[in-house]
Amino acid sequence: xxxxxxxxxxxxxxxxxxxxxxxxxxxxxxxxxxxxxxxxxxxxxxxxxxxxxxxxxxxxxxxxxxxxxxxxxxxxxxxxxxxxxxxxxxxxxxxxxxxxxxxxxxxxxxxxxxxxxxxxxxxxxxxxxxxxxxxxxxxxxxxxxxxxx
Amino acid sequence: xxxxxxxxxxxxxxxxxxxxxxxxxxxxxxxxxxxxxxxxxxxxxxxxxxxxxxxxxxxxxxxxxxxxxxxxxxxxxxxxxxxxxxxxxxxxxxxxxxxxxxxxxxxxxxxx
Numbered sequence: 001x002x003x004x005x006x007x008x009x010x011x012x013x014x015x016x017x018x019x020x021x022x023x024x025x026x027x028x029x030x031x032x033x034x035x036x037x038x039x040x041x042x043x044x045x046x047x048x049x050x051x052x053x054x055x056x057x058x059x060x061x062x063x064x065x066x067x068x069x070x071x072x073x074x075x076x077x078x079x080x081x082x083x084x085x086x087x088x089x090x091x092x093x094x095x096x097x098x099x100x101x102x103x104x105x106x107x108x109x110x111x112x113x114x115x116x117x118x119x120x121x122x123x124x125x126x127x128x129x130x131x132x133x134x135x136x137x138x139x140x141x142x143x144x145x146x147x148x149x
Numbered sequence: 150x151x152x153x154x155x156x157x158x159x160x161x162x163x164x165x166x167x168x169x170x171x172x173x174x175x176x177x178x179x180x181x182x183x184x185x186x187x188x189x190x191x192x193x194x195x196x197x198x199x200x201x202x203x204x205x206x207x208x209x210x211x212x213x214x215x216x217x218x219x220x221x222x223x224x225x226x227x228x229x230x231x232x233x234x235x236x237x238x239x240x241x242x243x244x245x246x247x248x249x250x251x252x253x254x255x256x257x258x259x260x261x
Contacts, residue, residue, distance in 0.1 A: 015180035019157065022209075040240045047211050051179050099219075099249030104226050107219060112248050113212040119247050 007069040013058050013082060018050045021067050025078070028069050032076060033142060041120040042078070042140055048113035049080035049136040057084025057133065074142045083133035157181065160188045168199035170235075174206035177214035185217060193221050196230035205236035215250055222253050 009024060011017040022043045029039045046067070053065045063084055070077035097111055117124050123139035158181040161172045169192050177185060192200055202218070218234070225232035234254050237245065245251040 015178070015182075018178060018180065019176060037240070043209065044211060044244065047178060051211065051213065054179060098247070099253075102249070104223060104253055107223065112215055115248065116212055116244070 004073075005071045007071075009067040009069075011065050011067065013054050013063045013065045013084070015051075015054050017065075018047050018054065021046055021050055024067075024069065028071065029076060029140075032071060034076070034140070035143075038140060038143070042076070042138070045117045045120040045124075045138050046078050046080065048117050049078075049138060051113060052136070053080060053082035053084065053134065057082035059085070076140050076142075078138045078140075080136045080138070081133065085133075158184065160185055162188065162192065168201055169195070170201045170203055172203045172206065174208075176209040177207060178209065178211045179213045182213045182217060185214070189217070189221060193224050193232075196225070196228040199231045199233075200225065201233050201235055203235045204238060204241055207238065207241060210241055210244060212248075215244065215248055219250055219253075222250075 007024065007028060009021065011020060025042055025046055026039060029042060034042070050065060050067070057063060057065075063082060066079075066081040068077075068079040068081070070079065098115055099107055099112075117136070117138060121138045122141050123137075125137045126134065127137075128134040156175070158175040158177055159173070161174075163170045163172065171188065171192065173185075175181075192198075200221075202221075221232060242251070245254070
């Protein structure tokens with residue numbers, strides 16, 4: 001694929017459309033030559049970003065999620081944007097939390113999504129502005145000499 | 150959208166000698182989370198019967214699905230009832246390891 005091309009999806013911010021994002025991701029990432037495992041990792045990360053928009057951006061009224069796949073040679077950048085209420089990030093903690101150092105009775109459900117994005121992508125950046133929605137940018141770089149799809 | 154949800158995700162319960170085994174297939178994500186909760190609710194509440202979730206044909210799970218498994222773990226643990234997962238695919242095991250939920254399934258997934 002040539003450098004610096006983009007594919008943009010505009011989807012209703014409902015849970016029913018998140019699998020459409022995964023299908024498109026699969027198509028684009030496999031064209032670029034990402035390994036099966038990298039694609040599976042990106043599927044999880046991009047779905048978590050979309051879940052955040054679906055769950056927290058718009059309340060009852062509904063709205064749109066824009067997903068932009070940026071193909072830059074050796075790098076895939078996926079931007080997930082909404083124009084809703086921004087969600088609060090787990091910034092107080094040094095890192096998004098996992099269950100590793102917890103006992104079952106201390107565990108709280110939720111909060112794993114952001115951790116998974118960070119763990120599964122090379123870069124994650126989140127820009128959130130009050131009244132202007134949230135933008136999550138996920139980046140994965142191609143690593144050579146791996147099994148191709 | 151008129152997606153047939155059962156094509157996308159399915160949970161089939163089989164009663165085997167004193168235990169309930171729930172076979173999951175397809176993609177367990179936010180869109181089917183309410184359906185999965187509904188299937189699991191009565192099974193989780195029956196603490197006399199061992200509960201196993203078989204993940205052999207599960208293709209995908211997100212943090213919502215992992216969160217539901219976690220809430221089942223908690224409920225079964227406090228009822229002193231057994232709960233385990235079986236035949237976990239590699240990619241899903243990786244997510245269980247990363248998030249840390251894996252340790253609650255050990256050993257042999259028994260919560261005891």
